[in-house]
Amino acid sequence: MAVNDNDLDLLHEYVDGELPVAECEGLWRRLAIEREMAAELERLRSDHAVRAMVWKSLEPEESTVARLEAKIMRASRREDFISWAGNALRIGASAAALILFGISVGWMGKDRYGGTPVVSHSSQTDVQHVASSGLGAGATPATKYNVELRDRSGKLIAPIQQFDSLEDARQFAHDVQAGQSSPGGADWNVEPAVNKF
Amino acid sequence: MEENERPPQPAESTTELFERAVRLHSRRLLAIARAIVGNRASPEDVVQQAFMNLYQHRDRYDWREAGGLMRRTVVNEALRILRQPRMSVLPDDAGDPGPSQSPSRHMLEGETVLQVRRAIDRLPENFRAALVLCEYEKMSYAQIAETLDASIPQVKTWIHRGRRQLAEMLRAYADQT
Numbered sequence: 001m002a003v004n005d006n007d008l009d010l011l012h013e014y015v016d017g018e019l020p021v022a023e024c025e026g027l028w029r030r031l032a033i034e035r036e037m038a039a040e041l042e043r044l045r046s047d048h049a050v051r052a053m054v055w056k057s058l059e060p061e062e063s064t065v066a067r068l069e070a071k072i073m074r075a076s077r078r079e080d081f082i083s084w085a086g087n088a089l090r091i092g093a094s095a096a097a098l099i100l101f102g103i104s105v106g107w108m109g110k111d112r113y114g115g116t117p118v119v120s121h122s123s124q125t126d127v128q129h130v131a132s133s134g135l136g137a138g139a140t141p142a143t144k145y146n147v148e149l150r151d152r153s154g155k156l157i158a159p160i161q162q163f164d165s166l167e168d169a170r171q172f173a174h175d176v177q178a179g180q181s182s183p184g185g186a187d188w189n190v191e192p193a194v195n196k197f
Numbered sequence: 198m199e200e201n202e203r204p205p206q207p208a209e210s211t212t213e214l215f216e217r218a219v220r221l222h223s224r225r226l227l228a229i230a231r232a233i234v235g236n237r238a239s240p241e242d243v244v245q246q247a248f249m250n251l252y253q254h255r256d257r258y259d260w261r262e263a264g265g266l267m268r269r270t271v272v273n274e275a276l277r278i279l280r281q282p283r284m285s286v287l288p289d290d291a292g293d294p295g296p297s298q299s300p301s302r303h304m305l306e307g308e309t310v311l312q313v314r315r316a317i318d319r320l321p322e323n324f325r326a327a328l329v330l331c332e333y334e335k336m337s338y339a340q341i342a343e344t345l346d347a348s349i350p351q352v353k354t355w356i357h358r359g360r361r362q363l364a365e366m367l368r369a370y371a372d373q374t
Contacts, residue, residue, distance in 0.1 A: 012357045016331060018338055047364060048332065054313045055333035058228040060240075065224045068241050072219050075245065076212065076252050 003040045011037070015044050145169035147176070214260035215252060222264055225334070226271045232329040233275040235318040240275075247274035268334065269344045272326055276345075279322045316366040323347075324359035331356050 003011075013019040014027055031038045060068075145163045150156055160176075163169040209217075223244065230240035230247075247270040251258065258266055317325060323345065330341045342352045 008361075009353070009357055012360065013353070016338070016356070018353075044360075047360065050309055050313055051317075051328075051332055051363075053310050054317065055228065055232065055329065057310050057314065058231045058333075060224060060227045060231070064241070065227065068227060068244060069219055069223055071241070072223070072245055072248050073216060075249050076215065079249065079252055080212065 003036050007037060008040065011041050011044055014041070015048060147172050149176075211255050211260060214263070215255055218260055218263040218267060219248060222267050226267060228333065229268065229329055230271055230275050232317065232333065233272065233322065233326050234279060235325075238275075238278045243275045243278060244271055247271040250274065265340075265344075268330075272330070272344055276322055276326060312367060312370050313363070316363050316370070319366065320359050320362060321355075324355045324362070327352050327355040328359045 010019065010023070010027060014024065019027065031041060143164075145166050145168070146159050147161045147163065147169050148156055148159050161169075161172055163172065226244050226247075227240055230243040234240055234243055248267070251263075251267065251270055317328070320328070326345060327341055330336045330344060331338075336344070338349050338352050338356075341347075341356075342349045345352065347355075
């Protein structure tokens with residue numbers, strides 16, 4: 001009786017040690033009486049032995065293994081270095097970005113908070129009068145006087161008010177100075193200046 | 198399929214464990230890669246690439262028992278390479294029966310090994326991978342299924358069909374000669 005595909009699968013599993021013990025006993029009984037099954041098992045074992053030689057022949061020589069191991073070790077160290085350099089670069093870049101940010105913030109803050117507080121002294125020298133540009137009074141009917149607030153270093157903080165006459169502008173500047181210097185007055189730390197334009 | 202690994206020292210770093218695992222497993226993994234890729238790619242490149250893939254994520258793995266992990270990675274890398282668009286075929290080294298072949302060994306045996314190697318090389322890639330893991334690595338069907346990301350019946354089919362195809366190819370060769 002020829003060995004069918006199911007029996008062949010059974011024999012393959014048996015050769016591979018995958019057949020459950022209970023089924024092994026049944027197979028042994030059949031092998032004892034079915035000559036074709038026994039012959040097929042012998043053939044499978046013989047093929048298995050030949051393939052074992054093939055697998056063995058695929059094993060590399062020592063020199064090949066040593067060369068491969070050396071290549072892998074070199075590659076792993078290169079990977080370590082790349083990883084380390086990448087981390088160092090990231091840390092460096094982060095530190096540089098932080099420093100740059102700090103400098104930028106400091107630079108911007110310098111303009112706002114860099115001035116020394118000024119206690120204004122009311123005097124005529126604090127009030128700057130820019131001379132007329134030489135045009136006649138009739139030729140410049142729209143002459144204006146601008147009162148500007150400057151800190152002690154002379155930096156313009158804000159133009160505050162426009163006046164039609166120099167007297168009004170001076171009066172306003174005087175009032176601002178008086179407001180700063182009086183007890184309980186506003187502490188603006190500015191010097192008003194009168195400009196004509 | 199035992200892990201012949203000595204117990205790791207407590208102070209061993211991941212790199213040291215990796216290097217030890219490479220020394221322990223590279224020979225067998227090279228043979229597996231050679232069985233799967235045949236002459237379609239360099240088995241050394243397959244193993245090296247697989248190991249480097251693992252090393253790049255080395256902190257994820259337990260390197261004290263890395264045999265299974267490395268085997269799975271090498272097999273997958275070999276199959277991945279075979280599934281890429283066809284590459285140039287390397288010189289056929291099937292004529293070199295390997296270091297186990299001594300000059301005194303019978304010529305007929307050498308010829309048989311050569312023909313079986315060529316026949317194995319003509320099997321579908323999954324058949325080859327399953328067969329080498331079963332017969333060379335002595336893995337169970339369940340372990341092979343896990344390694345190849347397949348079901349156990351599928352693995353069983355690959356192995357049984359692979360053997361039958363080999364037998365047919367060798368029978369045809371025997372009839373010719």
